Amino acid sequence: KAGVTQTPRYLIKTRGQQVTLSCSPISGHRSVSWYQQTPGQGLQFLFEYFSETQRNKGNFPGRFSGRQFSNSRSEMNVSTLELGDSALYLCASSFRPRTGTYNEQFFGPGTRLTVL
Amino acid sequence: AQKVTQAQTEISVVEKEDVTLDCVYETRDTTYYLFWYKQPPSGELVFLIRRNSFDEQNEISGRYSWNFQKSTSSFNFTITASQVVDSAVYFCALSEPPETSGSRLTFGEGTQLTVNP
Numbered sequence: 001k002a003g004v005t006q007t008p009r010y011l012i013k014t015r016g017q018q019v020t021l022s023c024s025p026i027s028g029h030r031s032v033s034w035y036q037q038t039p040g041q042g043l044q045f046l047f048e049y050f051s052e053t054q055r056n057k058g059n060f061p062g063r064f065s066g067r068q069f070s071n072s073r074s075e076m077n078v079s080t081l082e083l084g085d086s087a088l089y090l091c092a093s094s095f096r097p098r099t100g101t102y103n104e105q106f107f108g109p110g111t112r113l114t115v116l
Numbered sequence: 117a118q119k120v121t122q123a124q125t126e127i128s129v130v131e132k133e134d135v136t137l138d139c140v141y142e143t144r145d146t147t148y149y150l151f152w153y154k155q156p157p158s159g160e161l162v163f164l165i166r167r168n169s170f171d172e173q174n175e176i177s178g179r180y181s182w183n184f185q186k187s188t189s190s191f192n193f194t195i196t197a198s199q200v201v202d203s204a205v206y207f208c209a210l211s212e213p214p215e216t217s218g219s220r221l222t223f224g225e226g227t228q229l230t231v232n233p
Contacts, residue, residue: 033219043207043223057220088159094219105219107153107161 002027004093004108012114018079021111025072025093031104032053034066034076037088039058049074078113086115118143120210122224129198130232137140137227139208150184151192151221155211159205166190171185198231204231 005024014043025032033056034046042073045058047067072093078085092105119142129135141142141150152162152164165175179199186214194200208224211217 003128031219033221035221042225043221045220045222048220049219056220058220090159090161092161092219103214103219104163104166105221106163109158109160112159 003109004091006089006091006108008111009109010112010114012116013081014116015083017081018077019081019113021076021091022114023074023076023088023091023093023108025091027072027105029063029093029095029106030066030072031094031103033092033101034074035090035092035093036060036085037110038084043090044086046076067096073091073110081115086113088112118145118148118210118212118222120208120222120224122206122208122227125225126228126230128214128230128232129146131200132197133231134194134196134230135198135231136140137195137206137208139191139193139224141189141208141210143193143210145212145214145216147213150190151195151211152221153209154208155205155207155226157204158171171179197228198229198233200231203229203231 006107007022033048037043047058052068063079068074088110090110091108094103094105121140148169150167153161155161172184179196180192205226205228207226209221211221
């Protein structure tokens with residue numbers, strides 16, 4: 001079974017530009033979560049999508065947005081890039097938490113975004 | 117609010133030594149889930165273990181073992197007879213019940229483990 005895939009793996013942008021990152025979950029997984037990893041702030045939750053709807057959101061400005069398609073693939077968009085947005089963006093997929101249970105999340109290799 | 121603390125920023129050991137990575141958590145929930153992930157230099161987070169708050173049994177998997185103590189809010193991870201391939205950043209994480217927060221994980225700061233030959 002193929003794992004979580006993220007494209008592109010590396011990206012260089014300049015301040016003020018916008019960027020779109022893509023995540024394809026493991027086949028059969030319907031939940032996709034996004035995390036930002038930086039040396040200063042560590043790993044922080046951005047948002048989670050399930051059934052094409054945002055189910056949960058972290059404490060990030062509105063410049064960070066996402067969406068999910070009917071095939072569960074997800075995209076994350078960052079507009080008006082700032083230097084501080086340079087980070088490793090990780091995507092995770094899970095089958096979907098059922099009431100009273102927790103389904104493990106499996107992470108992709110990440111997209112390394114550098115903002116100049 | 118949830119919080120996970122990994123006080124050890126970096127640990128360096130010599131191969132075959134045992135090493136314990138500490139994790140302390142805070143949560144108001146009575147039901148929660150604890151995790152350990154490994155992040156090698158490639159960047160991908162590799163799932164190692166999940167524990168439920170109502171299951172305090174320690175677990176052993178090969179050279180890995182986990183000690184969960186609710187009384188001290190700790191979930192420590194021990195690698196026995198460490199190997200160079202164990203070198204990575206290890207993260208402890210916490211989650212509320214899925215009906216509350218879905219799949220959201222709160223991570224600790226991570227511990228960089230270096231195993232020297």
